[in-house]
Amino acid sequence: MFQARQARPPHRMPMAQTVPSTTEASLPSGDAANQAAPAFSPLYQQIKGLILQSLQAGEWKPGEAIPSEMELAARYRVSQGTVRKAIDDLAAENLVVRRQGKGTFVATHSEQHVQYRFLKLMPDSGDLDSEGPAQRRIVECRRVRASADVARLLALRSGDAVLQVRRVLSFGGVPTILEDLWLPGTTFKGLTLEQMAGYQGPTYAMFEVEFGVRMVRAQEKIRAVAADDAQAALLQVAAQTPLLSVERLAYTYKDTPMELRRGLYRTDTHHYRNELN
Amino acid sequence: MFQARQARPPHRMPMAQTVPSTTEASLPSGDAANQAAPAFSPLYQQIKGLILQSLQAGEWKPGEAIPSEMELAARYRVSQGTVRKAIDDLAAENLVVRRQGKGTFVATHSEQHVQYRFLKLMPDSGDLDSEGPAQRRIVECRRVRASADVARLLALRSGDAVLQVRRVLSFGGVPTILEDLWLPGTTFKGLTLEQMAGYQGPTYAMFEVEFGVRMVRAQEKIRAVAADDAQAALLQVAAQTPLLSVERLAYTYKDTPMELRRGLYRTDTHHYRNELN
DNA sequence: CAGTGGTCTAGACCACTGG
């Protein structure tokens, strides 16, 4: 049992979170002059940060259950309600999934009822499921040196090793997406074309299993572009066909960028769907 | 969504308090005759529904404060915590805004720190604020009969009166968005070109003030298209330039569609930004 | 049946806002 916090006095706690050694804390003595440091956060946010650390450290694997609320409350010496609020936050960010009667589970890109969590392309009629799984054709997979642009976005240095993958995704036999992926070479060392092609299920699920990399959020920049000859050939459309250019930067924990992706989407039979709230 | 489990003794409602000030509490007598809605849902969701009704009925106007949590708890005869959870939900859906020390306010498209809540187009460098407000040029504003497509999306009948507005939005003097709007003729009766052009601030804010219509959420379908001659002229680009086609259906309360909008975005200096979680 | 997350309550105190 690892202890990350000391016994909790009934008054506000500063931001310091480690310091496990001492077990007894000051009793509800008069709160001293603690106004000097304005940096403190609610207890439940500190707990959230601690759980986040464990997630990031891989203490619980994707798909596994994390300890129950009661256990976590005991570990952190807080009430169940405080742990609950921390987990509520994590669940709202899709980092964990709550299942009543069963437990709270580390989110995963596998076995998710929505198979492609980050793919917003939908057929104009029906949904993605109606088309069955996408067919993948890996056009190439090679080790290159990061260009200035790629390096900047992936927080690398120009010239660092990067894995570049080009592939075509087809739905119902129709090539629909042409994608280029750039992955940090050190983290994805050993990634092969066969791995990219052979894995059943979402690519991000493969990343979890093979490389321990969990994509947590992403940001997309979307533009309309005209297909050049090479792109048109791969997507089997006429040159100059308008295509959706989707540049995605995907992040793991701690806002670390881990994948750059540039997709070209055909939008004659599909569309990019977005919900605004 | 309001479906609850069955095959269990209907002993919901631990304290049998279903009612605000106006209605009588009916105990589960078992006959479905006077049960319009089953309503087996947690108390806080029922409270949320009641608050939603008041919002929809206009009991509190956009920008105004709703009663404090204590007041609402008293009104609905529940604890403050239950009201809090209901309001948490509403705040998560951007229907209300909480401000510590001040109160909870009905969300509005005016005076929002993000001026254009639904507009995801961003300049490639900087943000929307750096460009100042958009310049609006209303190309036309006329009363037409709804086509089959428009009628279907707006839940009207073909041939119903619809207001159609075409306009061009420019940023820094550069025409960037060409938009067509379709609005139900009955709700927006009296809408004039001058109103569309003259109002300072977001169009949705004008809808709130002038027509009591509050857009709550929206759904967009995005495609890449080529500009035809007329569109190219209005956007001052070459014909066949790839443009982002953004079809938006905006909803008020109760998932009622209230506006259809089709925008053509230039993406040479701007991009559509989307955050994925 | 025990264990889990989900709901609800009551009360305390904290942080922020404004008169």
Added chain:
DNA sequence: CAGTGGTCTAGACCACTGC
């Protein structure tokens, strides 16, 4: 200063899951 939302606790009970 009073009033607001925000945090935290403790305990009770409910609904769901699986053994």
